[in-house]
Amino acid sequence: MFDASLVYFVGAGPGDPELITLKGYKILSQADVVIYAGSLINKELLEYCKDGAECHDSAYLHLDQITELMVNGVKNGKLVVRLQTGDLSLYGSIREQGEELAKHNIGFRSVAGVSSFLGAASELGIEYTVPEVSQSLVITRMAGRTPTPELESIERFAAHQTSMAIFLSVQGINQVIAQLSKGGYPDDTPVAVVYKATWEDCQIIRGDLTTIADKVTKAGIRKTALILVGKFLGEEYHYSKLYDAEFSHEYR
Template identity: 50%
Template sequence: MTDQPNKVYFVGAGPGDAELITVKGARLLRECNVVVYAGSLVDWELVRHYAPAARAYDSAGMDLVQTTEILVQAIADGEKVVRLHTGDPSIYGAIQEQMEELDKAGVPYEVVPGVTSAFAAAATLKQELTLPEVSQTVIITRIAGRTPVPDREKLSEVARIGATMVIYLSVSMVETVVKELLAGAYTLATPVAVVARASWPDELVISGTLSDIADKVKEAGIKKQALILVGDVLAARREGMTAKSQLYDPNFTHGSRKGIVT
């Protein structure tokens, strides 16, 4: 089955490292005639490498009307089009409103997932985000800023769960983040890591606890393009694991292996 050429492909570029784009995403870039990319977050070198012959439009200074016009016109001209977003377009990607406009224009589209920065940050930390008897839930969220969040999703509310949390788009308000987290299930001793520009050559990691992370972030001058990871799982590399997964326990039987009988 071949892809229909006359549709818009929303492609996740990955977190920064050009090699972290998917095979399908890279292929679509190589084949496209037009690429509209989020230049404030997507590395131009990625566009240049995979789509050197395409007409490239940086959407950083554009509004929804302008990007839609480019996409619709390119499809009308019979061209192959990629709308390139950072990370995975389903996470804070603002693609729903773009797809709505394409629906109005009768333009077909497809979404190609990518590696979101939360998982690039976890890879940098060499940290599993779900650990037995520690946390089996990962919450991806943000603090309210210029973009509001529903009252039921205030950081202090979701912090009551005490799960592993990955906080996007909030490092510039890190002191408020700490205050909100402490209003939930976390304590001053809860481990925290801030990963700035995950997977980029200038990636920076700041580790600490809720008692000192705000000062460390301020001292490092981190103001944007950073994730805040919070939770007891982050203590595992320092303190060891409290429990191991049953998946590889020699005494555990599952569909692919019979456990040792003692």
């Protein structure tokens, strides 16, 4: 069913082992070689692997070593899976891995996963898009070791005052809040920090721009958490027109 001449990049989902896609599960259960993204991957997912599968933790491997494992697996006729957190399209680094594989004339396929920003929404029971409150979602991160383009700073995005999901930035929560405030969000803007969304040890911290940083610091959360910002977290809500009795069925 799957082509062993290719490497399969599989999105593992946000943490809950049941939130891997069915296709991802099928590939993982048939894989001969699995290279997984360290502690970002719930180890329970590896229980789906067949007996005898080689499982390699990539946390301490550099790109050349990861490439070598993938290339050797394919050349030996093995089905190779690169298991990465969430969905591959967000901060996934698959392009650079794909380019290294191409040097060996090896292609790849991507299997979509459930991103942690979706897992966080399910934990909170919220929608990022609320009628007449917010109809857009900004997904971004604070500049760190990986810089961000000047036009994509948190401060500039904050000027829109729409829903935001901020990845890879909780370690700098004070700087994030400062940029959000400087960009235009009012002090009473709701904020939620979701640590390890959908994992058994998930934590949710709520506050506003004036309180959230202290709460996060006291909780000792410094990684593996999303910062969610915007009025979508508040009490304001308006019914959509989708199920209005007067709304055309064509749009259902």
